[in-house]
Amino acid sequence: MKAKDVLTAEQFTREDLSIIIDKAAQFSRALKKSETIEIMKNNIMATLFFEPSTRTRFSFETAMLRMGGKVISMADADSSSVAKGESLCDTICSIHDYVDIIVLRHPEIGSAQLVAEVAECPVINAGDGSGQHPTQALLDIYTIRQEKGRIDGLTIALAGDLKHGRTVHSLAQVLSLYNVKLLLVSPLTLRMPEEIVRGLENAGVIIEQTQDLHKALYSCDVLYITRVQRERFVNTEEYENLKGVYVLTKEMIKIVDKDITIMHPLPRVNEIDSAIDEMPAAVYFRQAANGVPVRMALLSLIIGE
Numbered sequence: 516m517k518a519k520d521v522l523t524a525e526q527f528t529r530e531d532l533s534i535i536i537d538k539a540a541q542f543s544r545a546l547k548k549s550e551t552i553e554i555m556k557n558n559i560m561a562t563l564f565f566e567p568s569t570r571t572r573f574s575f576e577t578a579m580l581r582m583g584g585k586v587i588s589m590a591d592a593d594s595s596s597v598a599k600g601e602s603l604c605d606t607i608c609s610i611h612d613y614v615d616i617i618v619l620r621h622p623e624i625g626s627a628q629l630v631a632e633v634a635e636c637p638v639i640n641a642g643d644g645s646g647q648h649p650t651q652a653l654l655d656i657y658t659i660r661q662e663k664g665r666i667d668g669l670t671i672a673l674a675g676d677l678k679h680g681r682t683v684h685s686l687a688q689v690l691s692l693y694n695v696k697l698l699l700v701s702p703l704t705l706r707m708p709e710e711i712v713r714g715l716e717n718a719g720v721i722i723e724q725t726q727d728l729h730k731a732l733y734s735c736d737v738l739y740i741t742r743v744q745r746e747r748f749v750n751t752e753e754y755e756n757l758k759g760v761y762v763l764t765k766e767m768i769k770i771v772d773k774d775i776t777i778m779h780p781l782p783r784v785n786e787i788d789s790a791i792d793e794m795p796a797a798v799y800f801r802q803a804a805n806g807v808p809v810r811m812a813l814l815s816l817i818i819g820e
């Protein structure tokens with residue numbers, strides 16, 4: 516992975532994932548023991564975020580700082596020359612010499628690919644519109660492994676806005692490297708893009724598409740639920756009609772009465788009732804915490820010694 520870009524989830528092999536998971540587990544143990552890690556002393560990372568972010572930007576930055584590295588950051592487009600009309604490529608060509616790695620979030624699908632073509636340092640896609648979010652998929656599979664002890668053999672339900680949700684696009688592709696069954700739970704208008712579904716089928720994944728969250732709950736080991744992506748809708752009325760389509764409650768989980776794991780990339784809006792937070796099934800805040808060791812692993816593999 517040395518000096519490589521991370522642009523889509525499709526680029527990972529199962530071996531890459533196993534290396535990242537093992538390395539993340541090592542970093543997680545070291546962090547718990549408050550060990551000093553200084554392997555990034557000579558490295559600078561730039562985080563360029565043209566869309567809102569809490570966990571992704573902070574966990575990338577925390578990961579770098581925890582390894583003794585340095586961070587320069589643009590938290591929103593208004594604070595950079597983009598506000599004066601500068602193009603993304605000009606911005607990148609001006610800063611790629613300042614840093615060792617660029618982490619980019621941008622509303623356009625394919626923006627990370629474009630930036631990687633001009634940047635002389637490695638580029639990590641931290642979300643390109645409704646396209647991909649490959650590093651979220653890494654922390655998601657790390658979390659599944661941590662919570663379930665395995666990934667192979669599981670039935671995993673991805674629910675919510677599968678059309679616009681970049682996390683579910685990337686996660687589905689990463690999961691296709693394992694022996695899993697996928698339940699794709701969404702309203703008809705928010706189904707997983709056809710080309711991703713075809714890719715999963717070609718990879719031999721058993722897929723079931725349904726609109727019924729209750730039914731999926733009975734057969735899955737992991738439920739990964741996502742918010743309806745308001746910012747991707749042109750028509751606000753359509754968003755208003757769909758936003759409450761799935762609301763998970765404590766009662767729904769209790770009735771199913773099995774060892775289910777509830778994940779969410781966060782932020783949640785209304786899809787998980789906060790009463791669920793205290794249940795052992797709720798792992799989404801642990802999932803968010805895993806962003807740090809997983810991103811430490813990734814950064815160290817790309818720009819480490």
Ligand code: NCD
Nearest residue numbers: 570571642682742780781782
């Ligand atoms: C997600 C994203 O930005 O795609 N958040 C994240 O990175 N953890 C999910 C979302 O915004 O719904």
